[in-house]
Amino acid sequence: MKKGFFIVMIITLLGFICPSIAEDKVTITVNQFVSHVALDAAYNGLVKSLEEREILPNKVKIIMANAQGNIGNSAQIAKHQASAKPEFMVAIATPSAQTLMKAKTDTSTLAFLAVSDPEAINLTNRADIIGVADNPPIEELIEKITQIFPDIKNIGVIFNYGEINSIKTVERLEKVLKDRNIILKKIAITNSNDIKNAFNKLIGEVNLIYIPQDNTVVSALASMVSMSRANKIPLIANDPTLVDQGVMMALGTNYFRSGEQLGNMIADLIEGKKLEKNIQNTNIKELKINDEVVKEFGIVIPENIKRGEN
Amino acid sequence: MNQLQLLGAIEIGLIYSLVAIGVYITFKVIDFPDLTVDGSFTLGAAVSSAMIFTGYDPYLATIAAIFAGSLSGMVTGYLNVRWEILGLLAGILTMTALYSVNLRIMGRPNIAIIDSATVFKNWSIIITILIVTIISIFMLARFFASEFGLAVRAIGINPKVSSAYGIKVGLMKIVALSISNAIVALAGSLFAQSQGFADISMGMGTIIVGLASVIIGDALLHPERIWVGLVTCAVGSIIYRIVIAFALNAHDIGLEASDLNLITALLVALTMIASKLKKKKSVRVI
Numbered sequence: 001m002k003k004g005f006f007i008v009m010i011i012t013l014l015g016f017i018c019p020s021i022a023e024d025k026v027t028i029t030v031n032q033f034v035s036h037v038a039l040d041a042a043y044n045g046l047v048k049s050l051e052e053r054e055i056l057p058n059k060v061k062i063i064m065a066n067a068q069g070n071i072g073n074s075a076q077i078a079k080h081q082a083s084a085k086p087e088f089m090v091a092i093a094t095p096s097a098q099t100l101m102k103a104k105t106d107t108s109t110l111a112f113l114a115v116s117d118p119e120a121i122n123l124t125n126r127a128d129i130i131g132v133a134d135n136p137p138i139e140e141l142i143e144k145i146t147q148i149f150p151d152i153k154n155i156g157v158i159f160n161y162g163e164i165n166s167i168k169t170v171e172r173l174e175k176v177l178k179d180r181n182i183i184l185k186k187i188a189i190t191n192s193n194d195i196k197n198a199f200n201k202l203i204g205e206v207n208l209i210y211i212p213q214d215n216t217v218v219s220a221l222a223s224m225v226s227m228s229r230a231n232k233i234p235l236i237a238n239d240p241t242l243v244d245q246g247v248m249m250a251l252g253t254n255y256f257r258s259g260e261q262l263g264n265m266i267a268d269l270i271e272g273k274k275l276e277k278n279i280q281n282t283n284i285k286e287l288k289i290n291d292e293v294v295k296e297f298g299i300v301i302p303e304n305i306k307r308g309e310n
Numbered sequence: 311m312n313q314l315q316l317l318g319a320i321e322i323g324l325i326y327s328l329v330a331i332g333v334y335i336t337f338k339v340i341d342f343p344d345l346t347v348d349g350s351f352t353l354g355a356a357v358s359s360a361m362i363f364t365g366y367d368p369y370l371a372t373i374a375a376i377f378a379g380s381l382s383g384m385v386t387g388y389l390n391v392r393w394e395i396l397g398l399l400a401g402i403l404t405m406t407a408l409y410s411v412n413l414r415i416m417g418r419p420n421i422a423i424i425d426s427a428t429v430f431k432n433w434s435i436i437i438t439i440l441i442v443t444i445i446s447i448f449m450l451a452r453f454f455a456s457e458f459g460l461a462v463r464a465i466g467i468n469p470k471v472s473s474a475y476g477i478k479v480g481l482m483k484i485v486a487l488s489i490s491n492a493i494v495a496l497a498g499s500l501f502a503q504s505q506g507f508a509d510i511s512m513g514m515g516t517i518i519v520g521l522a523s524v525i526i527g528d529a530l531l532h533p534e535r536i537w538v539g540l541v542t543c544a545v546g547s548i549i550y551r552i553v554i555a556f557a558l559n560a561h562d563i564g565l566e567a568s569d570l571n572l573i574t575a576l577l578v579a580l581t582m583i584a585s586k587l588k589k590k591k592s593v594r595v596i
Contacts, residue, residue, distance in 0.1 A: 007530055007584055008545060035568060064567040065558055071512040072322055072519055073570070075505055076551060079318030080558050094420060098507040101424060103318075121422040121507065162409065162510045164419040190409065 045259025078103035136238035156206035192220035323548035328497035330543035333520035345401035349408030352513035354495030355502035379495020387484030424506030451537035
C-alpha cells in the first residue's frame with residue numbers, strides 16, 4: 001500500500017515538472033471529436049490552406065488532438081489545450097465545439113468546423129467565435145433533380161435519429177419536397193447494421209434515395225451503393241466526395257473545402273485583416289455526377305446541368 | 311504538463327471517479343458485470359439537462375437524474391433476477407433501450423445549457439465535485455458497514471451461503487445495481503452541467519473508463535476495507551486522467567494525435583506493472 005502511494009506521488013509530481021515548450025509562433029490547437037472520412041477531410045483542408053497562405057509552418061504551430069469518440073477525453077483535451085492560451089482553438093464536430101466553448105479563456109478564439117447548427121448550441125456572433133457552418137444546399141439539389149426526373153413522385157431518406165445534423169437536414173428536405181408535391185419516405189435507423197432492412201423497405205416505394213450528412217449512414221455507404229445498383233434506385237447527396245463511391249449525383253460543398261475556408265479565415269486574422277462575417281456558410285458549391293452510374297441506370301442528364309458541372 | 315493541465319485532469323478525473331465508484335459496486339462488491347453504465351451516464355446528463363433547459367432548479371434536476379439512474383439499475387436487476395437473463399445481457403438490453411429513452415427525454419440529440427444556472431454557480435467546479443465525491447464515499451462507506459450493506463456485500467462473496475443465511479440475494483442485487491447506476495447518473499449529470507451540454511453519444515465508452523480506473527486504483531493501493539476501496543476508485547480515476555494528460559503532450563516527442571488511445575493503454579499498463587514489481591503477494595484482478 002505504501003508503495004502504491006509512492007507511485008501515485010511520483011506520477012503527480014512528474015506532472016508538475018514536465019514543462020511545455022514555449023515558442024514564438026501563433027498556436028492553433030485542434031480538438032477533433034472522432035476520426036472519420038469527412039472530419040479528417042476538414043482537418044486536412046485546414047492544414048492545406050494554412051500551408052498555401054505560407055504561414056504554416058513558419059509562423060504557426062498546430063497542436064492536434066483526437067478525442068477518439070470519448071466525451072471525457074474531449075472535455076479533458078479542451079481544458080488541456082486551453083491551458084496553453086493558444087490564439088486559435090479549432091473544434092471539429094459539435095461535441096468538441098461545446099467542450100471547447102466551456103474550457104476556453106477570453107484570449108483564445110474558438111474556430112469551429114463540421115457543426116451544422118451553430119445557433120442551437122449557442123455558437124452565435126461573438127468576437128471570439130468564428131466558424132464555417134455547413135448548411136447543405138438542399139433546394140438547389142432538388143431543383144436539379146426535378147429537371148432530370150420531371151415526373152418524380154417519391155424520394156426516400158435513411159437517417160439516424162440520434163444525429164442532430166441529420167434531423168435538421170431531413171426536416172429541411174421534407175419542406176422543400178412538400179412545396180414540389182413530392183412525397184418523402186423517411187426511415188430512421190440507430191446503427192449501420194440496420195441499413196439493409198431500411199433499404200429493403202424503400203424498394204418499390206421510391207424513385208431515388210437521398211443520403212444525408214449522417215455519420216451512421218455514410219459509414220455504411222458501400223452496402224447502400226451495392227443495393228442501389230442491384231435495384232436501380234439512384235442515390236443522391238449533398239457531399240460531392242460520396243460520388244466517387246457510387247452515389248449518382250451530389251451538389252454541395254465537402255468538408256475539405258470547409259476546412260480550407262476556415263483556414264483562410266484564420267490566416268486573414270493572423271495577417272491582421274478583418275473578417276466579413278464571423279460565422280460563414282460554405283461558399284463553394286460543387287456539382288458532381290457519377291457518369292458510370294448514370295450510364296448503367298440509363299439516365300439522361302440534360303445538357304444545361306452537365307454544363308454546370310465542374 | 312503545466313499546473314492548469316493537471317487541474318483539468320483532476321477535475322475530469324473527479325467527475326469520472328463517481329463512475330468508477332459505480333462500477334466498483336457492481337464489478338467488485340457484488341461481482342456483477344453491469345454494462346448499463348454507458349446508458350445511465352447519458353441518462354443522468356439527459357434528465358438534468360432537459361430539466362435545466364426547461365427552467366427547473368439545477369439541484370432538483372440533479373436529484374431527478376439520480377432517481378432516473380437508480381431506476382435504470384433496477385430494470386437491469388429485475389431482468390436478471392426475475393427473468394434470469396444473463397447479467398451481461400440484461401445490462402446491454404437496458405443500455406440499448408436507454409438510447410431511445412434518452413432521445414425521448416431530450417427531444418433531440420443535443421441540448422446546450424451553457425447559459426443556464428447549474429449546481430456549479432456558487433463554487434468552482436473542482437471544489438463542488440470534490441465535496442460531492444467525499445459525501446458519496448462517506449455515505450456509501452457507512453451504508454456498506456451497516457447490516458443491510460453487509461448483506462449486499464455478502465452476495466458478492468458467496469451467494470449460496472448468503473442465501474442459506476436468509477439473505478434475499480435477488481433483492482440485494484437489485485439494490486446494489488440501483489445504487490451503482492444512481493451514482494453513475496449523478497456523474498453524467500455533473501458532467502453535463504460542468505460542460506454545458508448533453509449529447510446522446512456521451513455515454514460511449516464510459517464503462518471502459520470506469521473499469522480502467524477501478525483496476526488502476528486496485529493495482530496501486532490493494533484496498534482491503536470498503537472505504538479504502540471507494541477512495542481507491544477516485545485515485546484510480548484521477549491517475550487515469552493524468553496519464554491521458556501525458557499522452558496529450560506526446561506531440562512534443564513526435565507522436566500523432568491518433569495515437570492517444572494506444573499511449574494511454576501503454577501508460578496504464580506501465581503503471582500496473584510498476585505496482586507489481588518486487589511484489590510477491592498475488593493481487594485479485596477482475
